Amino acid sequence: TARDLQEILSFTVALAYRAGELIIEGSEVIIQAPPDSESGVLEKKNAVDLVTEYDVRVEELVKKELGSKYPTFGFVGEESYSAGSRPPLTDAPTFCVDPIDGTTNFVHGLPYCCISLGLIYKRRPVLGVVFNPFTGQLFTGAKGQGSFVQQGKNSQPRRLPFAQRPRGLASLSQANIAVEWGSDRSAETMLLKTRSMTRLAGDISAGGKMAHAIKSLGSAALNFCNVAQGGLDIYWEIGCWPWDVCAGIVISQEAGCVITGSHDTFAISSSSPEFGDVTEEILTGRKYIVVRAIGDTNHE
Ligand code: IPD
Numbered sequence: 001t002a003r004d005l006q007e008i009l010s011f012t013v014a015l016a017y018r019a020g021e022l023i024i025e026g027s028e029v030i031i032q033a034p035p036d037s038e039s040g041v042l043e044k045k046n047a048v049d050l051v052t053e054y055d056v057r058v059e060e061l062v063k064k065e066l067g068s069k070y071p072t073f074g075f076v077g078e079e080s081y082s083a084g085s086r087p088p089l090t091d092a093p094t095f096c097v098d099p100i101d102g103t104t105n106f107v108h109g110l111p112y113c114c115i116s117l118g119l120i121y122k123r124r125p126v127l128g129v130v131f132n133p134f135t136g137q138l139f140t141g142a143k144g145q146g147s148f149v150q151q152g153k154n155s156q157p158r159r160l161p162f163a164q165r166p167r168g169l170a171s172l173s174q175a176n177i178a179v180e181w182g183s184d185r186s187a188e189t190m191l192l193k194t195r196s197m198t199r200l201a202g203d204i205s206a207g208g209k210m211a212h213a214i215k216s217l218g219s220a221a222l223n224f225c226n227v228a229q230g231g232l233d234i235y236w237e238i239g240c241w242p243w244d245v246c247a248g249i250v251i252s253q254e255a256g257c258v259i260t261g262s263h264d265t266f267a268i269s270s271s272s273p274e275f276g277d278v279t280e281e282i283l284t285g286r287k288y289i290v291v292r293a294i295g296d297t298n299h300e
Pocket residue numbers: 050078098100101102103104180181182183217218219220221237239240241244
């Protein structure tokens with residue numbers, strides 16, 4: 001019910017703030033580590049897919065706290081999944097967590113990363129909390145109850161979208177667009193990405209849309225939130241995972257954004273078939289797009 005969601009939201013927001021303290025602690029450790037030390041940064045599937053000791057520690061904290069407060073709920077997390085914990089998705093309420101979304105930024109000391117806490121119910125995302133501990137910016141959303149941004153613990157949450165934003169754009173040429181390189185650097189994916197980027201950013205005489213800007217900021221969850229709050233007009237990516245997008249989906253949808261794509265070769269469906277139902281319904285698309293109201297999105 002709406003009241004249940006509000007109760008879960010208060011709990012997960014408090015937990016996100018606690019996790020944020022650990023993320024800040026981790027960032028200090030990594031920044032102060034001697035340059036030639038390993039500093040707890042490990043590679044996962046390849047040299048651009050990183051994990052740190054703090055991704056694991058934050059996920060452990062969150063999993064433990066959620067498990068004792070909501071023992072009947074399921075849990076899907078980026079690091080548990082990597083470690084082999086891949087429970088099949090059911091209709092039961094299931095938390096979907098990325099302990100540090102934007103790990104590469106975290107490792108490099110770029111303050112564009114966050115914890116992303118989502119809740120799936122009956123295979124649909126229904127609640128999202130995204131917190132960037134470096135900026136103190138907190139985004140929340142609950143299905144049917146709107147989404148909000150808050151700057152600092154004691155400040156007043158502001159409902160999204162803001163009055164004048166997100167505003168509709170007449171064309172892609174006015175758009176501020178986020179795309180991500182992601183960790184799939186295969187020739188096929190790189191070709192799709194660079195071709196699309198060229199079409200979006202390139203000169204009109206060469207068939208491009210001359211978008212205002214194309215940027216790769218490095219956190220899927222924050223990209224969703226920034227489309228929701230209007231700083232970005234579009235976020236487009238190939239290759240997200242459920243924990244990258246679950247919370248952001250609720251926050252952006254509640255702010256009136258549209259999420260679209262085609263699920264045929266989407267990385268989530270191909271690499272984690274147990275999320276198939278979710279991907280079909282909510283994480284649609286290998287070309288995964290969240291977009292504000294815009295006249296012309298047909299850049300293919
Ligand atoms: C990644 C980031 C990145 C996006 C990838 C994600 P992680 O999450 O959000 O911006 O391009 O698709 O997997 O690995 O930092 O949690």
